[in-house]
Amino acid sequence: xxxxxxxxxxxxxxxxxxxxxxxxxxxxxxxxxxxxxxxxxxxxxxxxxxxxxxxxxxxxxxxxxxxxxxxxx
Numbered sequence: 001x002x003x004x005x006x007x008x009x010x011x012x013x014x015x016x017x018x019x020x021x022x023x024x025x026x027x028x029x030x031x032x033x034x035x036x037x038x039x040x041x042x043x044x045x046x047x048x049x050x051x052x053x054x055x056x057x058x059x060x061x062x063x064x065x066x067x068x069x070x071x072x073x
Contacts, residue, residue: 028067035059 011034018027039059043051 028063031063031067032060035063 011030015027015030015034018030036056039051039056043049043056
């Protein structure tokens with residue numbers, strides 16, 4: 001298995017443990033970091049990619065709203 005896959009599997013394991021133990025203080029920052037990292041990889045994968053920073057900000061807001069329990073917004 002490549003080193004990238006090992007790191008991703010380790011992050012998923014950590015996040016899963018946070019969820020199982022109700023450790024939201026650790027889970028949410030990991031989720032936001034991984035979302036942002038995925039966004040950067042996606043946005044830079046093709047120079048004709050229409051993704052913008054506004055898309056990233058909307059995604060982060062979506063995550064935060066749901067994490068706060070205010071999904072009706």
